[in-house]
Amino acid sequence: MEIIIENASLFLILAGFFGLFMAWGIGANDVANAMATSVGSKALTIKHAIIIAAIFEFSGAVLAGGEVTKTIRKGIIDAGGLSATPELLVYGMLAALLAAGCWLLIASSKGWPVSTTHSIIGAIVGFAIVGIGMHAVNWGKIGFIVASWVISPLLAGVVAFAIFRSVQKLILDTENPFDNAKKYVPVYIFMAGFMISLVTLVKGLKHVGLETTTMENYTYAVIVGLVIMAIGKYFINRIQFDQSLNKDFHYASVEKVFGVLMIVTACAMAFAHGSNDVANAVGPVAAVVSIVHNDGAIGQKSMLPIWVLLIGGAGIVIGLMMYGHKVMATVGRKITELTPSRGFAAELAAATTVVMASGTGLPISTTHTLVGAVLGVGLARGMAALNLTVIRNIFMSWIITLPAGGILAIIFFFTLKGIFG
Numbered sequence: 001m002e003i004i005i006e007n008a009s010l011f012l013i014l015a016g017f018f019g020l021f022m023a024w025g026i027g028a029n030d031v032a033n034a035m036a037t038s039v040g041s042k043a044l045t046i047k048h049a050i051i052i053a054a055i056f057e058f059s060g061a062v063l064a065g066g067e068v069t070k071t072i073r074k075g076i077i078d079a080g081g082l083s084a085t086p087e088l089l090v091y092g093m094l095a096a097l098l099a100a101g102c103w104l105l106i107a108s109s110k111g112w113p114v115s116t117t118h119s120i121i122g123a124i125v126g127f128a129i130v131g132i133g134m135h136a137v138n139w140g141k142i143g144f145i146v147a148s149w150v151i152s153p154l155l156a157g158v159v160a161f162a163i164f165r166s167v168q169k170l171i172l173d174t175e176n177p178f179d180n181a182k183k184y185v186p187v188y189i190f191m192a193g194f195m196i197s198l199v200t201l202v203k204g205l206k207h208v209g210l211e212t213t214t215m216e217n218y219t220y221a222v223i224v225g226l227v228i229m230a231i232g233k234y235f236i237n238r239i240q241f242d243q244s245l246n247k248d249f250h251y252a253s254v255e256k257v258f259g260v261l262m263i264v265t266a267c268a269m270a271f272a273h274g275s276n277d278v279a280n281a282v283g284p285v286a287a288v289v290s291i292v293h294n295d296g297a298i299g300q301k302s303m304l305p306i307w308v309l310l311i312g313g314a315g316i317v318i319g320l321m322m323y324g325h326k327v328m329a330t331v332g333r334k335i336t337e338l339t340p341s342r343g344f345a346a347e348l349a350a351a352t353t354v355v356m357a358s359g360t361g362l363p364i365s366t367t368h369t370l371v372g373a374v375l376g377v378g379l380a381r382g383m384a385a386l387n388l389t390v391i392r393n394i395f396m397s398w399i400i401t402l403p404a405g406g407i408l409a410i411i412f413f414f415t416l417k418g419i420f421g
Helices: 002-006 008-040 046-064 066-075 086-110 116-131 139-172 177-208 214-237 252-293 306-334 340-360 366-380 388-420
Strands: none
Touching: 002 008, 002 086, 008 046, 008 086, 008 116, 008 252, 008 306, 008 340, 008 366, 046 252, 046 306, 086 116, 086 252, 086 306, 086 388, 116 139, 116 252, 116 366, 116 388, 139 177, 139 340, 139 366, 177 214, 177 252, 177 340, 214 252, 252 306, 252 340, 252 366, 306 366, 306 388, 340 366, 366 388
């Protein structure tokens, strides 16, 4: 207790700095995954992708980031045994943030698309095993989360497969694909607009003090979806069929229509990612803030300070701007060849899966979800469309992430304990 009271300001500063570093890693690695389909399909330039991500990732983190934070903070370990030595939990959470941030820095520099969720959970479990004991880890919850890492790419893959098959049936495999694209793409735009606005209303606005009824939420979401559809339809109607474009690629004009849709789904994916993955950075920060503000008492309820979410949102944006291009190249170009129509199917499926998980408080991996969605789109075109070597390397980097986070956290935990102890 005395250590926390004496070093309260220092612990808060370290938590803020390490949380910013972890959020930077999320931006460099995971946000690149979220925007990679847009850039890989050439629907957006890297510059435009960064601008969109900056706005919507930050909005998702600040507006809808609180729900998943609760799962990360409270569900993984039982800190009840540390009531007499709460400083150990502070060291552990700081070590977890620093460990996950370091691993993400290494992975991003190599262009490996790893899971930030894996990184932070592996780090927290590593600290808990040496700092509290094996019994402190909620292995049931870990199993639940691990299951989500299998379920989320499968679910995203199935949804992406179904969406792209609908695109093939309604547009690509018809006699007049360009006319049908102009007819049906606004419907897909409505779906994306409806989904992103619904999660904002249902899970986001309560954190800024606005409460709405279920009926109001759906009504507002429909209105927003229709407005976004109208805007999209305006831009789509301005696209003219260009025979010269179609000489090299039969669907070139059709893909220009999908390019408009990709901008909408990129916004949806960025918001969904911000709402879900900011928890990886701010969950441990929130735990430290709670302990310090309650003079060492563990488990006391306290409001999640808005500055914590702001740090998470800012770090994500800075990381993407500085390092995001490396992982974008891997996910956007090397798994399978993406066009705007394929990228749209993958992105909308991934965003839907992430939003569903964020709404239920399940901390899934956006990396797994998006890669699963891209695989689903590739499979819709046949196994030959997939680069199996790249996929194998991605899976290997996922396996390494958990132990890497755990080992680094153990090293940093004992370092912090030595410095303050």
